[in-house]
Amino acid sequence: MATKKNTQKTERVPQTRDESSVERLYLELRERAMRYDFRPGSRINEQALGREFSISRPPLREALNRLVAEGFLDFVMNKGFFRKAISVEELFNLYQVRIALERRAVYLAVTHASDEEIQSLEDYWKSIMAKGETMDVADLLLADEEFHRRLTELSHNREICQFLEQVTRRIHVARHIDLEQSDWNAQAFDAHFQLVQLIRQRKTSEALAALSEHIDLSLKRAVQITKEMVAKFFLQDQGWDSSQPASPSTAPALNKKPAAKAA
Template identity: 40%
Template sequence: MPRYSSLLRETRPNVRETTPPKRPGLTVNELYERLKEMAVLYTIRPGERVNELELAQRFDVSRTPLREALNRLVAESLLHFVPNRGFFARELHRQDIFDLFELRRSIESSAVLLAAERASIKDLRALRKFWKEVMKTKAQTSAAELTIKDEEFHVRLVALAGNNEMVRALYGINARIHFVRWMDLEQRGHDAFAEHLDILDAIEARDIERCRALTESHITWRMEEIARVVDAGVVRLFSR
């Protein structure tokens, strides 16, 4: 499977990060990226305690930078911390996923309305070209990489609104639902991908009502759909 961190790099909001001075071994930021990939993909299974000693040995780092990186993931809701017990992988609960999809729908629906007012034809056509190129190679592309490309499309779609906070919020949501969307794509295929170009058509036509309807329809997940994908994900995680 392609590395989550390397594939996702292009979709990040343009936010300047402070990088610690370089030293032998991993920096805190590099360690954070490795641990984030593990958390996003549930390399540590839901509810399982994080073995700090094992991670420190694996990455050849001391406990101080390790804890700094782990605490960053707690702040992003990718890990949980229990006082006097340590760090734990987040659970995979249906209601949590449902809530995140509702939040994502709200952000993207608002963003496309702003995009209909603000997006340039140049940016719209660049995004259209990107997605058509993805679709040309979809048959040869893994579900893991297609999930990343789909996330990139939606981040770039929201970026058309010209609101960096919306982009930042979506980026965080994507990390927390990435595993579920990957599982869904493996099971269901990419039937909904054609709707991407319809949404771009509506934005270019400045058709606000169609923008809203298409986006909400595209993103809405019913609880029974979420239950199916979460259950399949849990089976996979605990059978490996």
Template identity: 35%
Template sequence: MKTVRNSAVNPASTGRVYERIKVMAMTYQFRPGERINEIALAEQLEVSRTPLREALNRLVSEGFVTTVPGRGFFGRMLDAKEIHNLYELRVSLEEAIIRLACERATEEELAALEEFAQSRPTQENGKSLEALRHDEEFHLRIAGMTHNPEFVRLLESINSRIHFVRWIDMRRRERLDMMAHVRFAQLLRRRDVAACLTDSSIVIRRRYSEIVDVIRSGIAEIYMAPDERI
């Protein structure tokens, strides 16, 4: 049996525990509705129960896991309505970000964004996760151009909560439009707010029925063998 280390008094260690468990929750390594075995998880991460519980309670408040009084912590459900609401929120947030980025971004930031867009990876040969991470980083860079860190923080939170569904969605697509980010970066560089808003809305909006369909595929992925998962 692995030795469980006491990291309760170490904030840096506690933060690392939180980040590791957050990734597990994001990728549904805790199956929906399944009780999280705290003892086994503490042994797996080689930490004590105190920082583990602190991390789990924080993740409950952020919507990544759930808790039932007296019963413990559970993997969050794949709720189509909740995910649809998050997509809807992301559309509104991105609209605000675009307006401010067009107004506040420096020419150096806009040029760097276009250069980053040109490095977009393909999703071929199992690289859909890499493509998704690049897409998330692209939008976070635009949020950074507002020069308001609260936009970045909120977008990061939304991205994390829909990360798994977006990965499944991207895996289902036959091909990725490699020039989409470049075109958007060019529109942003021209500070064309109307064109940017139209382009962004088309890409981000997802109908409820589409999300339900993606979730069906996601459920199948969750119950595959661990080494076949994200």
């Protein structure tokens, strides 16, 4: 008796996108953008990134578009993605946003944070103070960012935490330069500890004043910090025209539109 062949076709399972790989790509590119591994004003070489990460154009563009939404990159139609130029006005505005968000977070922390949560923040900062003299600038900056992250979490407001995290990433390099050029650690250790004590004592106005005074030091230096960032990334660049006049709202040579280059 002849056997009947199985003519049923095997269904093709659609290939789904690996969300975890896209997320890892986004995080890596965000880290590079934060460190200004992509030079300000330069075009992002999508083909090179695609080869480096062995990834197709759609997920790469998804990651790049997320960086546009977060303020790290600009997108120019028919030209591509560019690392945002350094702007005095933008940096100044970001510091103002940071002050506004953290002031609200401190206000909410005074009324919503438990004594145990406040104690946890104090313990963390005491551990940093104990080893502060042996920490380099990069580690001090990460410790300070973590302090302000935990401080904001005392507000119990997730939206404030998320917005402040974006601001923190975008001013990361500026703050690194600020720490390099100032006696930050001598002042910030005590300022942070005092702020925690004021929150513990539920002294709203005093805590807000202490926070504003602390961040205002960087805000007042924003213009100088931006100039130092320009020097860091451009003065040794042979392609930078140092004779170009400065714009009142941006650093030297940064108003110029980026020229399109082959990817």
